[in-house]
Amino acid sequence: MSALGCFLCPSKRPDLSRHLALFGTVISAFVALFCAATYTPIDGNPVVDVTKWNWIPSLGISYYLAADGISIVMVVLTGIASVAAVLFSWNIEDRANEFFGFFLTLIGGVYGVFISFDLFLLFVFYEIAIIPKYFLIAIWGSTKKSYGAMKLVLYSFVGSSMALIGIMGAFIVSGGVSFDLNQLILHPYTPEFQQWAFPVTFIGFVILAGLWPFHTWAPTGHVAAPTGASMLLAGVVMKLGAYGALRVPMTLFPMGAAMWREELALLAAIGIVAGALVALVQNDFKFIIGYSSVSHMGFVLLGLLATTETGLNGAVLQMFSHGILAGLLFAVVGRMIYSRTHTRDINKLETMQLGKQFPFTATVFLIASLASVGLPGFSGFVAELHIITGAWASYSYLALMAGTGVVIGVAYSMRALIRVFWSSDFDSSTPLQTTLPGLTIQEKAGATLLIITSLVVGIYPRLLLDIIAPSLQSPLLKPLLDQGNTL
Amino acid sequence: MESLIHTTTYGDILRLTGPEWILVMTALVVLAASFIRSSSSTEPCSTRTLTWISLAGTMLAGGVLLFNQPLGIVKGDVFFVSEGTRWVKLGILLLSVLSLWLHLGTEKRLNHQGEFHALLLFAVVGMLLLVGADHLILVFIALELTALSLYVLTGFEKNKSISSQTAYKYFLIGSVSAALLLYGFSLIYGVSGHMHLTDIQLAIASKPTDSLLALGLVMALAGFGFKIAAAPFHMWAPDVYQTAPTPVSSLIASASKVAGFFVLGRFLWGGFAGHAGSIHWTNWTTGWLPLLGLLACLSMLIGNLSALKQTNLRRLLAYSAVAHSGYALLGITSPEPLGPSSVSFYMLTYGISIVGMFGLLQILDQNGGAGDFKSLEGLRFKSGWMAACLMILILSMAGIPPMVGFLAKFNLFIAALKGSSQPMGLILLVVLALGASAVSLYYYLKILKTAFCTDQTEGDHSIQINAYQFTLVSFTVIGVIVLGLFPGPILSRLTHAIGI
Structure with a gap:
C-alpha cells in the first residue's frame, strides 16, 4: 500500500509523458487491485494501517495512511478510472507534459484522500486535488472554460473551507491533541456542538459531490473540462466529496447526522429528480451527462443519509459504479464523438448517422446508459437497489422519489441514445455524408476496461460487498449505524 | 535560564546587542567604502561590492545570533534577549539577506549607493531592536529608526516625481x-506610571479599564496598525509597494512586518493582558481584543476586496498583504506561546514567499514589463522556470497545500481557536478568514491564469534572468516547499523558544 505514496508527487513529464502517465496509473491501479485482493481485516479491526509517522508533532499531526474496506473500494475505482482516463487523453498534443503533470497530481491527491486516516492529511490531499482541476480545465478545456474552471474551483474551495471549520472544531473541542481519526472518534462531542458542526462539515464535503442546490458547478465544470478531466471529475473527484462526508462528519458527529439527515436526504432526493429532469431537456450532449451525474450522485448521498447498513453498502457501491459509468459516458461524448464531430448539439448530431459510422461507440453508449439506469447485470442495478431498499427503511417517500428518478433516468438516456445514434437510420437510403476518423485502439481499450469492470461488479457484487461490509462494523461507523437503527 | 545576564557594565550591553552593533558598524563601513571608491575611480561598479559588504555584515550578525548570543536583560529592563527573540531576529536577518540579494540582481543603477545600503542596514537594526524592546521609549525609538530609514529609501529615486510623491505620502x-503612538504611550504612562511593559502590567492589572487607558490603547493600536499595514491604516502600502525600489518594498513587506507583529503581540499581551476583553461570540466584553478583531475583519475584507480590482501586480500584492495582516492579527488574539509563535511563523513564511514574488517582479521589470497583468501573458512559453516558480509562490500565498502558506495559516487559525479563554470563541472570525481566503483565491488564480492560459504569441522573446535573481527565486521556492513538507522542527522549536 505504501507504494501508492510514490505516486503522490509526479515529476514533470518529458515528451514521453503519455506513456509515463499510463505506466504510472497502470502500476498504481495494479497496486490498488493487489491491495484489494490481499485485504484482510487484522484482529477483527477492518482498518489496516499502512504508515504512521509523526509529521508535525506540535499540532498532533501525523502522516497516517491506512485503509478500510471503503477506502479499498475507492482506491480500486481510482486506479481503474485513472487508467481509462489516461487512455482517453491520448489525443492531448498541446503541452502534453504539463497536462499529465497536473493530471497525475490530481490522481495523487485523490488516492491520498482515500487512504488518509489523519484528518489534517486528508484535508491536505483534498486541497491538492482542487488546484490541478483549474488548470486542466482552463488550459485544455472547451466551452466557457475559464468560467467553468473558476466556478468549479471556487465552489470546491468554499466547500473545503467549510469542511476545514468542522475539522478544526473537532480538533479543538476534543482537546487539541491529535488529528488522528481513531483518536478523535473517542471524544464524546456534545449534541450542541454536533448540531452545528455536522451540517457545516457535511455540506462542505458534499458540495463536491454535487448535492442539490450546490451542484451548479458540476455541469458547467464537466462540460468545460477536457475528456480525461471530466472522466476524472465525475468518476472520482465527486466521490471525494461523498467519501469525505462519510469519513469525517458522519463518523465524528453521528448525533448531528441523526438530527439533520431527514432534511439533507430530502435535498439528495430532490437532486436525483431535478438532475434527471434537467437532463431530459438539455440539447448539449455533455450537459445531459453532466446533469445525470448530479442525479446519480444524489443516489449516493441518499444512501449515505439512510444511515443503515444496506444504504451505506449501496452508497459505496454506487460510488464505484457511477465512477466507472460516468467515466464511460463522458468518454463517449467527449472523445469518441465531440473530438470527431466538433459539435455536441444533439440536433446536429442527429443528422450525422453516428450509429452507422461508429457502431462500436453506439454499442458502448448503449451499454453505459443501460447500465447507469440500472439494467440488472451491471453495477448500477445492484447499487441503486441497495440504496432504494436502504432508504425505504428510513424514509419511504424519498425512496419513491428516487424510484421516479430512475424512471426519468431511463427517459433521458433513451432520448439521447436514440436521437444521437439512430434517428437518421430510418432513412437508410441516404449515403453517409461525411466520413469521420475511426476509433483508436486506446479508446477501445479504455472503453472495454470500464465495461468489463461494471459487468463484473454487476454480476458478482459480493466481490466488493465482502470488502465493504466488514468495515461498516468497525468502531468508526458503529455509532452512526446505531443512530440509524434507533429510528 | 541560568546563563541569563543581568547587565551592569557596558561590556555586557555590548554583548547583548552584538548583532545590532555589527550591523551598525557594517553600515558605517559601507558608507565609508562608498566614498573611497568614488574618489579613486569614476566607475560606479562599486554597487555590488557594497551589497556584498552589507550581506557579509548581515550574515555575520546572524552567525553571532545563532552561535554566540548570550541571553539576558539589560539593566532597567529596557532591552532583553530570549530564546524567542533570537529566533525571530534570525528570521528578520534572513529576510534582510534575501532583500539585499535582490539588490544584487538589480541592474538599474541608482546614485548614492553608500547611503542606500547604510539606511537599509539601519532599518534592519531598528527592527532587531524592536523585537527585543521591553520599554515604551525603546519601542518608539526603534520604530522610528526603521520608519525614518524606510521613508528615505522609498523616495530614493529622486529624479522620478512619483517616487518622491510616494515617499512624502x-x-x-x-x-x-x-504621533498617535507617542501620545498613546504618554497616556499609558500617565495612567500606569510606568514605561516597562511588565511594570505596566502589574500597575494596571487590578484597575478597571478607564477611559484614559482605553484612549491610550486605541492610539497605540492605530500607530502599530500603520506599521503592519492593517486596514484602515494601510493607505500607504499600495503606493509604496508600487514605486519604492524593489529591495526596499521587499524589506517593508517582509522583515518589517515580522518585527511589527512580534512587538505588537508583546505590547498587548505583555502589558495589557488583564484588559484584553473578549470577543467570544456569545460573550462580548470591552477590551483591546474587540479592537483587534475589528482591525482583522477590516483588513481581510478591504484587502481582499480591493485586490480583486487591481491591474498592477505590485498594488495587488500590497492589498493582499493587507489581507495577510488581517489573518495574522487573528493569531495575535491568542496569548503566548501559541499566538506569537504562529504569527511569527506565518509572517516569516509569508515574507519568504513575498520576497520571491518581488524577485519575479524584478525580472519582469527588467525585461520591459510594466508590472501589470499584461507583462505576465505567455509567461509559460517565455520561461517555464519562472512560471513554475510563480505558481508555487502564488499558491503558497493563497494557502494551498503542500506549500507552507497553508500550514502557516492553518496553524494561525488553530492558535486563534485554541488560545482565547474559551475554545472556539473566535470561530466567527475564522469563518470570515476562510471566506476571505476564497475571495483571494480568485485573484491569485487570475494571476496564474494570465501566466499559464494565454496562448503563445508571435515575437515572444525569452526572458533574461541573471544568476542572482535565479538563485534568489529558487531559494524562496525551495524554502516554501520544504517548509511546507517538513514544518515540524522549525515550528516546534519556535513554539518552544517563545514559550520559555
Missing part, C-alpha cells in the same frame, strides 16, 4: 501615526 501618514 508615506512620511506624512507615518509621522501622524508615530
Whole structure:
C-alpha cells in the first residue's frame, strides 16, 4: 500500500509523458487491485494501517495512511478510472507534459484522500486535488472554460473551507491533541456542538459531490473540462466529496447526522429528480451527462443519509459504479464523438448517422446508459437497489422519489441514445455524408476496461460487498449505524 | 535560564546587542567604502561590492545570533534577549539577506549607493531592536529608526516625481501615526506610571479599564496598525509597494512586518493582558481584543476586496498583504506561546514567499514589463522556470497545500481557536478568514491564469534572468516547499523558544 505514496508527487513529464502517465496509473491501479485482493481485516479491526509517522508533532499531526474496506473500494475505482482516463487523453498534443503533470497530481491527491486516516492529511490531499482541476480545465478545456474552471474551483474551495471549520472544531473541542481519526472518534462531542458542526462539515464535503442546490458547478465544470478531466471529475473527484462526508462528519458527529439527515436526504432526493429532469431537456450532449451525474450522485448521498447498513453498502457501491459509468459516458461524448464531430448539439448530431459510422461507440453508449439506469447485470442495478431498499427503511417517500428518478433516468438516456445514434437510420437510403476518423485502439481499450469492470461488479457484487461490509462494523461507523437503527 | 545576564557594565550591553552593533558598524563601513571608491575611480561598479559588504555584515550578525548570543536583560529592563527573540531576529536577518540579494540582481543603477545600503542596514537594526524592546521609549525609538530609514529609501529615486510623491505620502501618514503612538504611550504612562511593559502590567492589572487607558490603547493600536499595514491604516502600502525600489518594498513587506507583529503581540499581551476583553461570540466584553478583531475583519475584507480590482501586480500584492495582516492579527488574539509563535511563523513564511514574488517582479521589470497583468501573458512559453516558480509562490500565498502558506495559516487559525479563554470563541472570525481566503483565491488564480492560459504569441522573446535573481527565486521556492513538507522542527522549536 505504501507504494501508492510514490505516486503522490509526479515529476514533470518529458515528451514521453503519455506513456509515463499510463505506466504510472497502470502500476498504481495494479497496486490498488493487489491491495484489494490481499485485504484482510487484522484482529477483527477492518482498518489496516499502512504508515504512521509523526509529521508535525506540535499540532498532533501525523502522516497516517491506512485503509478500510471503503477506502479499498475507492482506491480500486481510482486506479481503474485513472487508467481509462489516461487512455482517453491520448489525443492531448498541446503541452502534453504539463497536462499529465497536473493530471497525475490530481490522481495523487485523490488516492491520498482515500487512504488518509489523519484528518489534517486528508484535508491536505483534498486541497491538492482542487488546484490541478483549474488548470486542466482552463488550459485544455472547451466551452466557457475559464468560467467553468473558476466556478468549479471556487465552489470546491468554499466547500473545503467549510469542511476545514468542522475539522478544526473537532480538533479543538476534543482537546487539541491529535488529528488522528481513531483518536478523535473517542471524544464524546456534545449534541450542541454536533448540531452545528455536522451540517457545516457535511455540506462542505458534499458540495463536491454535487448535492442539490450546490451542484451548479458540476455541469458547467464537466462540460468545460477536457475528456480525461471530466472522466476524472465525475468518476472520482465527486466521490471525494461523498467519501469525505462519510469519513469525517458522519463518523465524528453521528448525533448531528441523526438530527439533520431527514432534511439533507430530502435535498439528495430532490437532486436525483431535478438532475434527471434537467437532463431530459438539455440539447448539449455533455450537459445531459453532466446533469445525470448530479442525479446519480444524489443516489449516493441518499444512501449515505439512510444511515443503515444496506444504504451505506449501496452508497459505496454506487460510488464505484457511477465512477466507472460516468467515466464511460463522458468518454463517449467527449472523445469518441465531440473530438470527431466538433459539435455536441444533439440536433446536429442527429443528422450525422453516428450509429452507422461508429457502431462500436453506439454499442458502448448503449451499454453505459443501460447500465447507469440500472439494467440488472451491471453495477448500477445492484447499487441503486441497495440504496432504494436502504432508504425505504428510513424514509419511504424519498425512496419513491428516487424510484421516479430512475424512471426519468431511463427517459433521458433513451432520448439521447436514440436521437444521437439512430434517428437518421430510418432513412437508410441516404449515403453517409461525411466520413469521420475511426476509433483508436486506446479508446477501445479504455472503453472495454470500464465495461468489463461494471459487468463484473454487476454480476458478482459480493466481490466488493465482502470488502465493504466488514468495515461498516468497525468502531468508526458503529455509532452512526446505531443512530440509524434507533429510528 | 541560568546563563541569563543581568547587565551592569557596558561590556555586557555590548554583548547583548552584538548583532545590532555589527550591523551598525557594517553600515558605517559601507558608507565609508562608498566614498573611497568614488574618489579613486569614476566607475560606479562599486554597487555590488557594497551589497556584498552589507550581506557579509548581515550574515555575520546572524552567525553571532545563532552561535554566540548570550541571553539576558539589560539593566532597567529596557532591552532583553530570549530564546524567542533570537529566533525571530534570525528570521528578520534572513529576510534582510534575501532583500539585499535582490539588490544584487538589480541592474538599474541608482546614485548614492553608500547611503542606500547604510539606511537599509539601519532599518534592519531598528527592527532587531524592536523585537527585543521591553520599554515604551525603546519601542518608539526603534520604530522610528526603521520608519525614518524606510521613508528615505522609498523616495530614493529622486529624479522620478512619483517616487518622491510616494515617499512624502508615506512620511506624512507615518509621522501622524508615530504621533498617535507617542501620545498613546504618554497616556499609558500617565495612567500606569510606568514605561516597562511588565511594570505596566502589574500597575494596571487590578484597575478597571478607564477611559484614559482605553484612549491610550486605541492610539497605540492605530500607530502599530500603520506599521503592519492593517486596514484602515494601510493607505500607504499600495503606493509604496508600487514605486519604492524593489529591495526596499521587499524589506517593508517582509522583515518589517515580522518585527511589527512580534512587538505588537508583546505590547498587548505583555502589558495589557488583564484588559484584553473578549470577543467570544456569545460573550462580548470591552477590551483591546474587540479592537483587534475589528482591525482583522477590516483588513481581510478591504484587502481582499480591493485586490480583486487591481491591474498592477505590485498594488495587488500590497492589498493582499493587507489581507495577510488581517489573518495574522487573528493569531495575535491568542496569548503566548501559541499566538506569537504562529504569527511569527506565518509572517516569516509569508515574507519568504513575498520576497520571491518581488524577485519575479524584478525580472519582469527588467525585461520591459510594466508590472501589470499584461507583462505576465505567455509567461509559460517565455520561461517555464519562472512560471513554475510563480505558481508555487502564488499558491503558497493563497494557502494551498503542500506549500507552507497553508500550514502557516492553518496553524494561525488553530492558535486563534485554541488560545482565547474559551475554545472556539473566535470561530466567527475564522469563518470570515476562510471566506476571505476564497475571495483571494480568485485573484491569485487570475494571476496564474494570465501566466499559464494565454496562448503563445508571435515575437515572444525569452526572458533574461541573471544568476542572482535565479538563485534568489529558487531559494524562496525551495524554502516554501520544504517548509511546507517538513514544518515540524522549525515550528516546534519556535513554539518552544517563545514559550520559555
